[in-house]
Amino acid sequence: MNQNNKSPQVAKDDKGDRKNKNGRPGGRRPRNGAEAIIDFIKSSKIDLVFGYPGGAVIPLYDALYDSGVRHILTRHEQGAIHAADGYARASGKVGVVLATSGPGATNLVTGLATAYMDSVPILAITGQVALSSLGSDSFQEADIYGISIPVTKYNYLIKKPQTLPSILNEAYYLASSGRPGPVLVDVPKDIQVAEVTAAPQRVDIPGYDPRPKPDVRAIDSFVEHLDNAKRPILYLGGGATIANVTEEIKFLAESQDMAVVVTLQAKGIFPDDHQLCLGLPGMHGAKYANLAINESDLIVGLGVRFDDRVVGNVQRFAPYAKIAHFDIDPAEIGKRLSPDTAVVGDLKEALELVCAKVKKKLRGEWRERINSLRISHGLVFPDGHGEIKPQRAIGLLSEACGPDTVLVTDVGQHQMWAAQNYRSLKPRKFLSSGGMGTMGFGLPASIGAQFALPEGQIVLITGDGSFQMCLQELATVMQYNLPIKIMLINNGCLGMVRQWQQFFFNRRYSQTIFNFNPDFVALAKVYGLGAEAIDKASEVSNAIERMLSYDGPYLLEVKILEEENVMPLIPAGMGQTDFFELEEEGR
Amino acid sequence: MKKILSILVRNRPGVLSHVAGLVTRRGYNVESIAAGPTQDREVTRITLVTSGDARMLEQVTKQVNKLIDVINVEDLEHREAMTGELALITVSAEGVRRAELLNLVTLLGLTLVDIREDSLTVMVSGSDMSVDMAVSGLAPFGIRAMARTGLVALARPVGSILVQDKEDPWC
Numbered sequence: 001m002n003q004n005n006k007s008p009q010v011a012k013d014d015k016g017d018r019k020n021k022n023g024r025p026g027g028r029r030p031r032n033g034a035e036a037i038i039d040f041i042k043s044s045k046i047d048l049v050f051g052y053p054g055g056a057v058i059p060l061y062d063a064l065y066d067s068g069v070r071h072i073l074t075r076h077e078q079g080a081i082h083a084a085d086g087y088a089r090a091s092g093k094v095g096v097v098l099a100t101s102g103p104g105a106t107n108l109v110t111g112l113a114t115a116y117m118d119s120v121p122i123l124a125i126t127g128q129v130a131l132s133s134l135g136s137d138s139f140q141e142a143d144i145y146g147i148s149i150p151v152t153k154y155n156y157l158i159k160k161p162q163t164l165p166s167i168l169n170e171a172y173y174l175a176s177s178g179r180p181g182p183v184l185v186d187v188p189k190d191i192q193v194a195e196v197t198a199a200p201q202r203v204d205i206p207g208y209d210p211r212p213k214p215d216v217r218a219i220d221s222f223v224e225h226l227d228n229a230k231r232p233i234l235y236l237g238g239g240a241t242i243a244n245v246t247e248e249i250k251f252l253a254e255s256q257d258m259a260v261v262v263t264l265q266a267k268g269i270f271p272d273d274h275q276l277c278l279g280l281p282g283m284h285g286a287k288y289a290n291l292a293i294n295e296s297d298l299i300v301g302l303g304v305r306f307d308d309r310v311v312g313n314v315q316r317f318a319p320y321a322k323i324a325h326f327d328i329d330p331a332e333i334g335k336r337l338s339p340d341t342a343v344v345g346d347l348k349e350a351l352e353l354v355c356a357k358v359k360k361k362l363r364g365e366w367r368e369r370i371n372s373l374r375i376s377h378g379l380v381f382p383d384g385h386g387e388i389k390p391q392r393a394i395g396l397l398s399e400a401c402g403p404d405t406v407l408v409t410d411v412g413q414h415q416m417w418a419a420q421n422y423r424s425l426k427p428r429k430f431l432s433s434g435g436m437g438t439m440g441f442g443l444p445a446s447i448g449a450q451f452a453l454p455e456g457q458i459v460l461i462t463g464d465g466s467f468q469m470c471l472q473e474l475a476t477v478m479q480y481n482l483p484i485k486i487m488l489i490n491n492g493c494l495g496m497v498r499q500w501q502q503f504f505f506n507r508r509y510s511q512t513i514f515n516f517n518p519d520f521v522a523l524a525k526v527y528g529l530g531a532e533a534i535d536k537a538s539e540v541s542n543a544i545e546r547m548l549s550y551d552g553p554y555l556l557e558v559k560i561l562e563e564e565n566v567m568p569l570i571p572a573g574m575g576q577t578d579f580f581e582l583e584e585e586g587r
Numbered sequence: 588m589k590k591i592l593s594i595l596v597r598n599r600p601g602v603l604s605h606v607a608g609l610v611t612r613r614g615y616n617v618e619s620i621a622a623g624p625t626q627d628r629e630v631t632r633i634t635l636v637t638s639g640d641a642r643m644l645e646q647v648t649k650q651v652n653k654l655i656d657v658i659n660v661e662d663l664e665h666r667e668a669m670t671g672e673l674a675l676i677t678v679s680a681e682g683v684r685r686a687e688l689l690n691l692v693t694l695l696g697l698t699l700v701d702i703r704e705d706s707l708t709v710m711v712s713g714s715d716m717s718v719d720m721a722v723s724g725l726a727p728f729g730i731r732a733m734a735r736t737g738l739v740a741l742a743r744p745v746g747s748i749l750v751q752d753k754e755d756p757w758c
Binding site for chain 2: 331
């Protein structure tokens with residue numbers, strides 16, 4: 001991608017920019033590994049990096065000191081990598097994170113796994129103990145190379161100083177090309193101080209094809225399937241967000257009268273308020289979305305994984321439908337279910353070919369059916385008796401936010417309420433840890449999103465469980481004066497698990513009720529945020545107004561009842577229409 | 588169902604852990620894995636023998652192919668592959684059965700690599716079947732130790748097989 005235009009610049013830097021910058025002894029000594037990393041960051045046009053220093057990266061941080069590279073200091077390495085992730089999701093660019101060896105590196109693991117599951121481009125650079133002590137269980141030594149194999153797209157342990165520039169280039173290229181993902185480069189401390197004069201070589205990875213050409217015959221076969229279909233559905237995944245195919249999807253849906261279901265990672269790619277949009281499919285999707293899938297005769301997966309949270313029981317998924325699957329990753333085809341037609345390749349290229357071949361086809365009957373399903377099986381929740389209904393609170397937040405607001409969520413009930421009730425109209429404006437479901441992702445990811453969009457409005461919906469997993473990052477929010485708005489839905493428990501215990505484990509609430517929670521308003525104020533708490537439905541609108549108009553970061557604690565549930569619910573592994581019904585109190 | 592994958596990889600540090608780790612991590616079965624250099628010093632060939640149902644085997648191939656270091660994966664299941672394996676086997680060779688054992692060693696064409704008072708070590712090479720045969724033939728004598736390389740395999744080169752003359756004594 002952009003590796004080609006780098007080499008000359010780096011070479012130039014190497015000659016011209018090596019003056020004694022900070023009185024370091026040795027004046028015109030050759031560039032070292034740490035400086036090579038900084039040169040790489042500058043020449044790759046990476047605006048900023050997130051990180052946390054430590055013993056094994058002191059040379060790197062020394063090179064960073066007066067380099068002009070912008071570094072965001074978090075309060076935990078996990079915060080740093082989730083922030084890099086949020087930055088990448090909001091901007092589409094590579095998020096870069098630095099951490100030290102040992103615990104610094106292992107603290108990245110959850111973030112790497114989170115990014116890997118949702119195909120987020122991240123470059124993680126970790127320090128390592130010196131090569132001479134590698135493998136001897138020295139202080140703060142951890143085999144992050146070995147540890148990170150299963151949670152990265154690729155990873156490196158640098159063993160020869162002169163390979164560093166080429167490897168950084170290759171790592172960046174791998175992270176951002178093809179199906180994106182996190183890439184880790186582990187740099188021993190002695191490599192950071194060794195002389196590194198080599199210029200990066202051109203990236204050449206035989207056998208790696210980041211942009212496979214869509215097969216024209218496969219496209220034709222798909223167009224034929226589509227032409228024969230009476231009740232087609234587009235099923236959008238994260239790949240659609242990455243490929244940036246908003247226009248193509250709109251054209252396809254409208255010209256073909258296709259209903260559209262939108263997974264967490266695709267939210268906003270097709271506007272939630274469009275009359276063909278059926279929102280979230282699967283476990284917590286609206287009934288109409290799942291009923292439509294059940295009646296469909298053609299499901300067209302675009303950049304999706306046919307994930308178990310969407311599909312449920314593979315044998316009973318869309319029983320009357322042919323399946324078409326578009327993905328850039330050939331290994332996704334047939335992983336969970338075997339499609340009738342598959343197109344491997346860049347989604348944009350593939351959809352452009354499809355759009356050029358399809359003839360406008362109105363499916364009035366299907367459109368009517370969808371509309372009637374929407375009316376008969378909509379998202380419903382009771383009004384309550386004055387207490388705050390989280391669904392309604394999120395709906396009100398949604399109305400108060402504009403189309404450019406970036407909504408970030410944490411993980412749990414609030415995440416599903418947000419997916420159901422928050423209307424996203426543009427891509428990359430709804431950021432959520434989908435595949436990994438990482439609690440604690442929200443706050444640092446909001447920080448990253450704010451750095452990606454310095455003028456943008458970032459709103460985080462979190463829960464009392466998730467929020468406490470990374471709340472140390474409030475300090476980062478304050479240090480950089482980020483006007484992030486936090487709506488904390490507090491039910492005093494780990495609601496999603498509690499809900500499952502209620503339904504499927506006879507209300508045996510094993511370790512899901514917090515008998516203690518801090519005073520979140522006081523806590524936020526200690527950090528310096530504006531804050532208030534509400535617990536009455538009548539207060540919600542005004543409180544949201546106050547939060548959004550506050551000059552600076554703000555926490556709005558929304559207290560809700562403990563036994564609020566996310567409905568509808570299809571229990572894990574069940575068929576598309578096996579809706580779980582609450583018998584007694586019907587909440 | 589068994590499958591032989593012949594995998595060409597970039598000769599990078601850690602490449603074997605990437606391949607082996609992937610196969611175990613995703614719950615596939617490994618019967619054997621053997622790696623060694625090729626004529627190109629940048630490239631290593633890994634022969635992976637795996638088993639499972641057709642769907643799983645298709646996934647193994649795709650997931651292996653997806654690894655960044657993998658240049659090419661050949662699925663040798665459906666072709667006539669050339670295969671070979673080598674094993675070292677130490678067998679008890681005590682008292683009266685020693686002569687019988689030596690007889691078998693000659694019969695099977697095994698190579699003697701070590702002789703002790705109470706044991707013999709032989710080397711066998713050939714197809715995996717000939718190694719299996721040697722192992723089962725030696726088993727009654729008591730195998731004390733064994734090392735097998737695991738299968739290596741190559742696709743048969745494309746091109747016509749040499750046709751022998753009619754006068755050829757072998758015909």
